[in-house]
Amino acid sequence: MIKKFILILFLILNTALAVGQKQTLFLDKNYTETLTKSKVEKKPIVILFYATWCVHCNKMKNEVFTDSIVTQFYRTNFILMAVDATSSYGQELRTKFQNKFKVSSFPTFVFMDSDESLLYCITGELTKDAFLSEGKDVLLPENQLPNILKTYNEDPSNQDKCLKYITTIRKAGMDATPIAQKYFSTKTQEERFTELNWRIFSNGINNFDTDEFKFVVKNKDSFSKVASPSRVDKKISYTISETLKPLVELGDTINYNKKRLIAKSFQIRKIDSLLYRFDIQLALQTGNLKKYKIITTENVQNFSWNDAVLLYDICNTYLETINDKKGLLQALEWSKHLISLGESIDKYVLTTKLSLKVKDHKQALLFAQKGKLLADSLGFKNDEINSLLAEAKRH
Structure with missing residues (x-):
């Protein structure tokens, strides 16, 4: 009985401890x-x-x-x-x-x-x-926002005080652009090219439609020397992407096109490539297939020719949504190039389907056969390629 009592007491204490730990x-x-x-x-x-x-x-x-x-x-x-x-x-x-x-x-x-x-x-x-x-x-009072603000306002030209204020505001999820702008208004253009000023810009300027952002784009090489080319490029791309992405997701073509003109004016290839992706996403999202065709026709070779994932998505979109023969023949050529980037069963399936849709049954049979050979060599049973092969043979 004593042993049982001790065991029960032990279980009760353990249970109480476990409950306490969950609080x-x-x-x-x-x-x-x-x-x-x-x-x-x-x-x-x-x-x-x-x-x-x-x-x-x-x-x-x-x-x-x-x-x-x-x-x-x-x-x-x-x-x-x-x-x-x-x-x-x-x-x-x-x-x-x-x-x-x-x-x-x-x-x-x-x-x-x-x-x-x-x-x-x-x-x-x-x-x-x-x-x-x-x-x-x-x-500590010196780490509290009201005191940080007071200290900053006493000397807006102080780099350390400005950066501390920006960091604290950013942690609160708020835009620090006005703070950085006030700071940079106290500096000459020549004084801006320092590593600490780059940090203030990088953390503080979050609007690419500002004189400060345009100044950095114009002086990329100078800022790359105090930061690094990759950090500068990353900041420029990230700021533009984070500004435009919500507009694309909302289908807000008016504001997107306004901001797009500014980003396009920078004449940076990485930005143009980013805009291309946003353009086709927005065209699809708003159901503007005519614009989608124009964008891809003009830009596939410039911005997605060697991007197998994006090029596959474009060809597949043509297959599913485009019906005019000229557009489909264009997608078929893109799809052939896609295979040259690296074989896969999915690519052969896509190219076979495009060939069938333009009624080029000879070419459809060729790609279906190649797709089956690849599937067999990999030991995969692919019902879709077999079905397409049978369809191509019927013609």
Whole structure:
């Protein structure tokens, strides 16, 4: 009986310990009540914006928020709450604070004082040590956004103060372009060509329709010397891509075409290639097949001739959507070139189908036979190539 009692007690203690370990540091709470508590206890707030499906959120919940040192530090120094950012209440809070910070990835930790002034933001999965370090840094006045802003405004020409302000604003998901512009207005053109100024530009200027961005494009070689050619090219391409991508996804042809003219004016081949991809994506998305044909006819050899994946997609789009013989014959020639880049059963299937669609049955038979030979040599049974071969033989 004593042994049974000890065993039961052991199981109870283990269960209690397991339950205790599952307790999370951040619990879903009402913001208004949290703010009231912050004012009473005179402690800043930390809001965790999470998503139930977020792997990083759940990992921190299980591995970081259960750590005794982490929980003691955060409970001692902050008022804590969590909110599902994808819920109606989460969306309500995101809208309420959209001019102070933006939640675009998970987890996002927002630090605010009891007056609802934003102090700092952290985004992404952090280890125990990193999460502790960030929390300790936020408690230092010099790392809080209002003080960073004050310090910056006292001397907008100071590189270090400007970069710190830009970095903090970017962590809050906000555009730092006006900050960088104010800083660069204090510098002559000759003074801009330094590594630190490149970092301010790279982190701060996120609009390619600005004098600062155009200045960098015009002086690519000079900036490449203080940064590197790859960093400069990457920044230019990324900024243009991130600006145009949402317009393409929305099918916003008016604003896309306005921005496109600016990007095109830079006369950089990598940018022209990027615009080509966006152009064909937008034409397809808006159902403008006539424009799609014009774009691809004029640009396939320039921008997708040796890109097997993109060229395959274009040929397949012609097969599925284009019916005029001239366009199909053009796609057939592209498809033949596609095979020359490297054989695959899919490419032979595509070329056979295009041949059949233009009623070139002799050519269809040739490519179907080659496709079957390749499938047989690889030990693959391909019903589609066999079916196409049978169809080509009937003619």
